[in-house]
Amino acid sequence: MPMKSGFVEKLIERLDRLDPESLQSHFLRLAQDRGLLEMVFQSIQEGILVVSSEGNLDYANRAAEQFLGFTLDSERGRPVSRYLGEVDWDRILSLDTKEWSKLVSREIEVTYPVQRFLTFYVVPMHQDSADSRGALVILRDVTHEREQEASARESERINAVKLLAAGVAHEIGNPLNALNIHLQLLDREIGNLREDAADGAATSAKDLDELHELTEVARTEVTRLDQVITQFLQAIRPTRPQLVPNRIEMLLEEALTLLKQEVQDRNISIEIDRPDSLPQIKVDGDQIKQVFFNVIRNAFQAMPDGGQLKILLFTTDEYLGISFRDSGIGIRREEFSRIFEPYHTTKSSGSGLGLMIVQRIVQEHGGQIEVMSKPDTGTGFTVLLPLAERSIRLLNAQSTRKRAKPL
Numbered sequence: 191m192p193m194k195s196g197f198v199e200k201l202i203e204r205l206d207r208l209d210p211e212s213l214q215s216h217f218l219r220l221a222q223d224r225g226l227l228e229m230v231f232q233s234i235q236e237g238i239l240v241v242s243s244e245g246n247l248d249y250a251n252r253a254a255e256q257f258l259g260f261t262l263d264s265e266r267g268r269p270v271s272r273y274l275g276e277v278d279w280d281r282i283l284s285l286d287t288k289e290w291s292k293l294v295s296r297e298i299e300v301t302y303p304v305q306r307f308l309t310f311y312v313v314p315m316h317q318d319s320a321d322s323r324g325a326l327v328i329l330r331d332v333t334h335e336r337e338q339e340a341s342a343r344e345s346e347r348i349n350a351v352k353l354l355a356a357g358v359a360h361e362i363g364n365p366l367n368a369l370n371i372h373l374q375l376l377d378r379e380i381g382n383l384r385e386d387a388a389d390g391a392a393t394s395a396k397d398l399d400e401l402h403e404l405t406e407v408a409r410t411e412v413t414r415l416d417q418v419i420t421q422f423l424q425a426i427r428p429t430r431p432q433l434v435p436n437r438i439e440m441l442l443e444e445a446l447t448l449l450k451q452e453v454q455d456r457n458i459s460i461e462i463d464r465p466d467s468l469p470q471i472k473v474d475g476d477q478i479k480q481v482f483f484n485v486i487r488n489a490f491q492a493m494p495d496g497g498q499l500k501i502l503l504f505t506t507d508e509y510l511g512i513s514f515r516d517s518g519i520g521i522r523r524e525e526f527s528r529i530f531e532p533y534h535t536t537k538s539s540g541s542g543l544g545l546m547i548v549q550r551i552v553q554e555h556g557g558q559i560e561v562m563s564k565p566d567t568g569t570g571f572t573v574l575l576p577l578a579e580r581s582i583r584l585l586n587a588q589s590t591r592k593r594a595k596p597l
Contacts, residue, residue, distance in 0.1 A: 237308075237329030240315075241270045245279040248324070257329050259303035274298070274310070274327070282312055283323055297332070307336045366416050373409045380405065431474030431554050438510055438575070439468055439503060441475055445482035449490070457496035464503035471510050471577055477551045478575075484544040485514050485571050492518025492569060509557070509574040516570075521563040529561065548573075 231238055237254030239247060247270050250262045258273045265272075271279055276298060297309045313326040380402050446453075446460065453460060489499050497517040504511045521529060530549045548571075552559050556576045563569040 235331070237310075237327075237331075239270060239327035239329070241279070241283070241325040241327060243283055243323040245269055245271060245283060254329055256303075257306060257308060257331060258300065270327070273300075277312075282325060306331055306333045308332065362415070362419060366412055366419070370409065370412050370416070373405055373412065377402065377405050377409070431477050431551070433472040433474060433555075435470040436473050436475045436478070437468070437470055438473070438478070438512065439464060441473075441479050442482055442501070442503075442512065445479045445486065448483060449486055452487075452490060456490055456493065458490060458493060458499060459497075460499045460501065462501045462503075465505070468503060468505065468510065469577060471575055473555055473575060474551075478555075481548050481551050481573060482512070484548050485573070488544055488571075489514055489516035489518065489569070492516055492520070505577070506574075508577060510577055511572055511574050513570060513572040515568060517568045520565040520567050520569055521561075522565055 231251040234251070235253055237257045238249070238251045239254050240249035242248050246267050247262075247265055248267075250258075250260075250265070255261055260273070269279075271277070277296075296311070297307060300306050300308060308329050309332050310327055310329045313328070315324045315326055380398055384398050442462075486499065493499075493516055499517075500513075500515045502511075502513040502515075504513070530545050549559060552573055552575070558574045560572040560574070561570070562572075
């Protein structure tokens with residue numbers, strides 16, 4: 191960046207009066223000062239960019255290189271708009287005061303080399319000459335703060351749901367229980383009428399069959415509503431897992447047995463691939479069966495016209511893994527980041543709590559979840575449970591690994 195001509199003339203005039211030893215001493219001190227300044231710039235966590243009057247990159251420290259995914263050697267002299275494209279650099283570098291005021295609290299999201307949220311502000315560096323104008327850009331990574339804010343909002347939402355849960359459980363659970371009892375009594379009376387019909391009573395067997403069918407439909411719907419409430423309460427009032435040695439393959443078979451009728455009704459084939467022997471691990475059997483049940487039912491609902499579910503059991507150095515891969519409709523990119531959110535569902539009859547419960551149980555066991563999906567091809571859920579009991583549990587949603595890639 192050009193210096194003022196007056197400064198250069200004074201510098202030359204002073205250099206002419208210096209003897210060789212003094213000149214060498216001054217240059218050594220300048221070099222040391224520059225080295226110290228460079229060390230400071232490279233050590234701070236904030237990113238620093240120096241932009242020339244033409245809008246080109248003159249300097250970037252190590253933090254800025256990491257934030258924006260480039261090296262100074264390869265990008266020096268190139269337009270800074272390649273990285274901060276949303277800024278009107280022409281107006282900035284012309285020292286437009288209105289544009290400066292807009293940049294006081296500017297925040298951007300970058301996706302390369304990793305997804306980050308950055309705040310930045312621009313400081314003018316202007317001299318008397320128009321050619322010497324430029325700007326200093328200060329970048330700060332606020333990704334962690336945004337995650338903390340999201341976690342706090344999520345906690346507030348869960349607390350609000352908990353307050354609602356008590357009322358829902360009382361206002362809906364009790365009437366449902368009463369309905370179920372009275373439907374059982376009604377079904378018993380229908381059975382008595384069958385006996386009377388066999389003795390020649392006026393009510394025909396056909397009429398009684400129709401009454402029985404209607405009663406069964408009502409009982410099924412009451413049971414379904416009761417399951418929704420149960421899931422709701424499991425989601426918001428989690429219990430610590432009771433860890434005892436279990437065989438995962440046995441828990442998986444028990445979960446599949448519960449879904450046997452649904453497998454037949456939906457025309458779904460299930461293929462299980464597992465090694466000859468698997469180690470026992472300490473888990474809460476009922477909770478892990480709930481995980482399997484929810485994941486498998488989710489896969490079934492993604493294959494409304496039938497399909498195939500492949501289940502693979504395997505071990506790594508740290509985990510026992512259970513992978514579920516369906517041939518269903520897959521997850522759209524815009525839906526992928528929300529699949530573990532409470533009440534988020536793409537199904538007309540879903541509660542949006544199944545995968546939230548899965549995530550919570552796996553985290554409470556110190557495990558991880560991997561999700562892979564491609565629209566119109568299928569989805570894969572892999573549950574990783576630690577082979578050894580862990581003293582540290584993964585508690586927040588951000589700890590669960592989720593990544594989208596083609597199957």
